[in-house]
Amino acid sequence: MASESSGITSKVAIVIGWVIGGLPTLLMIGTGIGMYVMNPGQMKDGMKQFGYPENVAIWIVLAEVVSAVLYLIPRTAVLGAILLTGYFGGAVATHVRVNDWKFVIPLIVGIVIWLGLFLRDRRLRELIPFRS
Numbered sequence: 001m002a003s004e005s006s007g008i009t010s011k012v013a014i015v016i017g018w019v020i021g022g023l024p025t026l027l028m029i030g031t032g033i034g035m036y037v038m039n040p041g042q043m044k045d046g047m048k049q050f051g052y053p054e055n056v057a058i059w060i061v062l063a064e065v066v067s068a069v070l071y072l073i074p075r076t077a078v079l080g081a082i083l084l085t086g087y088f089g090g091a092v093a094t095h096v097r098v099n100d101w102k103f104v105i106p107l108i109v110g111i112v113i114w115l116g117l118f119l120r121d122r123r124l125r126e127l128i129p130f131r132s
Contacts, residue, residue: 010122013119013120014119014120016119017115017116017117017118017119017120017121018116018120019116020112020115020116020119021071021112021113021115021116021117021119021120022072022116024109024112024113024116025068025069025071025072025080025084025113026068026072028064028065028068029064029065029068029069032061032064032065032068033061033065035061036057036058036061040057043057043061044057049098050094050095050097050098051097051098052094063083063087064087066083067080067083067084067086067087068080068084070083071083071084071113071117077117077120077121078117078121078124081113081114081117084110084113085110085113085114088106088107088109088110088113089110091103091106092106092107092110
């Protein structure tokens with residue numbers, strides 16, 4: 001295994017992977033639901049700022065939360081990571097379109113999501129070996 005050859009035991013890699021990937025997804029679930037329910041005014045302002053109609057906010061939040069939940073379930077984690085990649089790709093494109101330097105944030109979070117999955121899923125480490 002890639003993690004064992006670099007001196008990290010498989011169990012340690014799995015724990016680190018859960019922490020690295022789990023924290024941002026839990027944050028996404030909490031903020032997605034929280035913003036939509038507790039602070040819809042701020043969400044509407046954000047939709048306007050980025051040029052989206054207000055009525056799409058629910059669909060964006062739904063995509064965010066469902067993708068994050070799928071990522072946290074081991075059997076659907078790869079599907080969740082793929083969906084989150086699309087979600088963060090849209091966020092990057094949205095920020096770039098309005099010339100906002102904060103496009104870096106969803107780019108980094110997307111990389112962290114895959115790093116977390118890479119560390120916690122042996123099959124993914126075998127599919128994408130960094131060392132042979």
